[in-house]
Amino acid sequence: MKSTLLLLAILHVAEPYKILVFSAPLGYSHMQFMGQIADILQEAGHDVTVVHPVGMPKYVKAxxxxAKQVLFELPEETQKHLDPKNLKVWDTNSGSISQQIEMFNDFSELQIQICDLLLGDNRTIETLRREHFDVGITELLAICGFGVFNVCAIHFIL
Structure with a gap:
């Protein structure tokens, strides 16, 4: 009896999860980090899809x-605003706190616009809904991921 239970425990096959990774257009390092998470999970045998609003086309390879990819093309004007030169995120000459707050507010507003565009695209959202994902993974800074997971009825979020 014990050997049968041991054999069953050894032969137990875990079912893979269907995982949706939200990769926000926050910058190359963020895209690369979320992409690596997706790839590790895919290699581990899970069914992983990455949804990414494309704000910097030259970095899409990251x-x-x-993993499977759902790439949501952003309007050219939005892409221009996401260019690091226009965001001035790492501008060492903007040392005042008021300039930093203004930059953060502009960046937050841009993320809200991107989220509105993505959530308003019925075709993309329906494509994601039909997948019936088990788990959603996003960054805390990428608040749109939580909205995507909500409309896709994903209840387990990391």
Whole structure:
């Protein structure tokens, strides 16, 4: 009896999860980090899809190398605003706190606009809903991921 239970425990096959990773257009390092998470989970046998609003087309290769991708093309004007030169995120000459707050507010407003565009695209959202994902993964800074998970009825979020 014990050996049968041991054999069953050894032979137990875990079912893979369907995982949606939200990769926000926050910058190359963020895209690369979320892409690596997606790739590790894909290699571990899970069914992983990455949704990414494309704000910097030249960096799309960082989204994921192995997982499925749903790339949501942003309007050209929005892409221009996401260019690091226009955001002035790392501008060492903007040392005052008021300038930093203004930059953060502008960046937050841009993320809200991107989220409105994505959540308003019925075709993309329906594509994601039909997948019936088990788990959603996003960054805390990428608040749109939580909205995507909500409309896709994903209840387990990391």
């Amino acid at each position: 989204v994921s190398k192995l």
